[in-house]
Amino acid sequence: MNWSGRSRELSWSISDRTSRDKRTPGAAGRTRPDEQLARALSRVLGPLPSTVLATVVAAWAGGPDGRLGALATTVGLFAGAAVLALALVRLVGGPGSVTRRRAVPWVLAAELVALGVGAVLGVPDEVVRAFAAYFATGLVALAGARRNVSAHGLLAGTLVGLLLGWFPGVGAAGVVVLGALVWARVRLGQHTVSQAVVGAAVGVLLGFLATLGSGG
Secondary structure, eight states, X not given: OOOTTGGGOOOOSTTOTTOOOOOOOOGGGOOXXXXXXXXXXXXXXXXXXXXXXXXXXXXXXXXXXXXXXXXXXXXXXXXXXXXXXXXXXXHHHOTTOOOHHHHHHHHHHHHHHHHHHHHHHTOOHHHHHHHHHHHHHHHHHHHTTTTTOOHHHHHHHHHHHHHHHHOHHHHHHHHHHHHHHHHHHHHTTSSOHHHHHHHHHHHHHHHHHHHTTOOO
């Protein structure tokens, strides 16, 4: 079976349904427990869930004043923009069209619009910082597509980097979870060890740098 093309496609939906993961042969087509765990981790820590969680973290780091309002505004704007962009990509391209090269430019453009609206509404500075980190991550994901650098690792790593900067205790636990995600992507045959590790490491770096000098 030829996986050279499909293995480079990235699902940007919560269900990760368009991903063409390699399966380990098993008796009567049964999925092994470790593969089930790897698939679950890839879904829960997929690009869209990681991005949505990052908006929650950024809004929460903005401080107690108006925290709930900031959460609602931030998640509504940025998550809504991402979902709308992905829906448009699928509408224009049809099933199976939500790949890294097609989705990222749409998502970045939608998030720029969301940032502009957020600036008018007065979202916290931490949200702007998180946006800058994820915008840079999106550009790295596009640049690294040819070498199949893990976008799952990039986006989840950025979330962990933000946590390390604003909530170090939670961030330390996040590093462990990120390691499990790296294992999952390698286990499913989506990436080599180096592709998964590089994606995660670059994501952590970008996320952490975005927190430097903030009041979170």
